[in-house]
Amino acid sequence: MTTIQSIIEKSTTLGVIGLGYVGLPLAVEKAKAGYQTIGFDIQNSKVNMVNQGKNYIGDVVNEDLSNLVAEGLLKATTDFSEVAQADCVSICVPTPLDEHQQPDISYVKSSVEKLVPYLHKDMLIVLESTTYPGTTEEIIKPILESSGLKCGQDFYLAFSPERVDPGNLIYKTKNTPKVVGGVTAKCTEVAATLYENILEAPVHKVSSPAIAEMEKILENTYRNVNIGLINELAILCEKMKINIWEVIEAAKSKPYGFQAFYPGPGLGGHCIPLDPYYLSWKAREYGFHTSMIESSMMINDRMPEYCAERVSKILNKQKKPINGSKILVLGVAYKQDIDDFRESPAIKVINELEKEGAEVNFYDPFVKKYLFKDKIKYGESLLTKKIINDADIVIITTAHTNVDYELVCQNAEVIFDTKNVLKDKVKRSNIELL
Structure with a gap:
């Protein structure tokens, strides 16, 4: 039976290496589509949670995971030898x-090298991890062919970039269009067939892995450059005493030729802050x-420092030094x-403020602690009037919707809003916007 036939008939076993924000949702969708699915991860904690039907990724529905595990359609393991059972591996x-x-x-590279002993006839390997153009053909293909099998003839290899947007209420793994580029036309066909039978979204085929790798870099570099532009304008507008948020709203009134991007304390997540570095490195x-790309990266990378400088200026207006001030960060x-x-x-931003001697505390309804530079920092479990009153300044750095901002406005001495959360309250004297 050919690989395409087995995919269509769902008689093939699928594998997913890496059970994080990308891998676990993909493994769940593969299993929901009716395929026997094996997830691989080096972390025992993740593997154990999956096998117990316990979810740890926000974009996965808890009941979906527990039901799939109970039905025997999905399991996880740290034993890489079980990849030999899989015919298609992401x-x-x-x-x-x-x-x-x-x-x-x-x-x-480590994942691909571990695959080599278990690579078998008609096996499909798809890289979804964001990387620089050329990775699939220049790095992965030679490693796999060291097995003695030939790509496009004995096994199939493709790149299909992940497009996960954590927290997006509309677009999830299942309904987001997929781009697929194989090393050969047959590789593309096999990989596209797999996704067409898993997802409820179009599959866009391109002529090579490099095209697919570059398009993913383009997606996120496009956002990086435009956010860099708006961040630079935000800094200029502050000097000119112009409200950048009102400027953007006015520009949005044009029905063509403009897409709104918004300023903030910097860029986060795994893709947008990192991907342009992949491209600039490869370009050399x-x-x-x-x-242009590197200029936008410099602007965005500097925004946390700029926000700390703004905090210092705001405190100075209150006749307070940043050194020793108590600062509450929201989000x-x-x-x-x-x-x-x-x-x-x-x-x-917290790190920049602490370098200046500030005493920084944080509250985030979704994050109770975080690890930064090998140090764990714990936040407040509840946002109270006392916590707000005790702060010399409150900084809004994430626009969470389930925060009592009225409580904050009523009790904060001064607020620096970097996300325009308090746009309806900006006339209050204790609020400053980015």
Whole structure:
């Protein structure tokens, strides 16, 4: 039976390497589509939770996970030898930056190297982890072919970028269009068939993995550049005493040619702050300098420091030094109404304030503690009148919707709102906007 036939007939076993924000939702959708699915992860805690039907990812429905595990359609393991049972494997492991802001694809390489002993005839391997153009063909393909099997003939290899947007109430893994680029036309066909039988969304085929890798970088670099533009304008508008938020609302009234982006304390999450670094690093291989992209990165990377400077100026108006001041930060998740604090700009703002000697406390209804530079920082479990009163300044760094902002406004001495949460209350004398 061919791979395509087995996919269509759902007689094939699917695997997902990496059970994080991308991998677990994908594994759940594969199992919901009726496939026997095995999830692989190096963390025993994640594997145990999955096998107990306990969810730890916000975008996964608890009942879906528990039901799939109970039905025997989904299981997790740390035993990589079980990948031999899978005919189609998706790799969804982290691709962070190293200490020199260069791509770290060690997790990808390690996963592929572990696959080699179990690679078998007609097996499909799909990389979903965001990376620089060329990774699939220049790094993954040679490792897999060291098995003696030939890509496009004995096994199939493709890149299909993840498009997970944590907390998005409309677009989830199941209904977000998928881009697929295989090393050969047959590789693309097999990979596209897999996603067409799992998702309720169109599958867009491209001519190569490099096209698919570059389009993912384009998606997030596009946002990075435009956010960098609006952050720079926000800094200028503050100097000119112009409300940038009102400027954006006015620009939005144009029905064509403008898409609204908003300023903030910086960029967070795993993709938007990191992906442009992948592209600029790869561009140097071709002697090309991505000047516009790098400029936006510099602006966005500086926003936490700028916010700390604004806090210092606001405190100065109150005749208070930042050194020794008590500061309450509202929100450390990188976006509203989720518990994900990866690359969160709020945490970087806290770090900048603490470097200046401030006593910083935080409240986040979704995040009770976080790890930053090997140190755990605990937040307040409840937002109370006393906690707000005790602060010399309150900073809103995440626009969570389930925070009592009226309580904050009534009891805070001064508020620095970096997310325009208090737009309806800006006439109050104790509120300053980014």
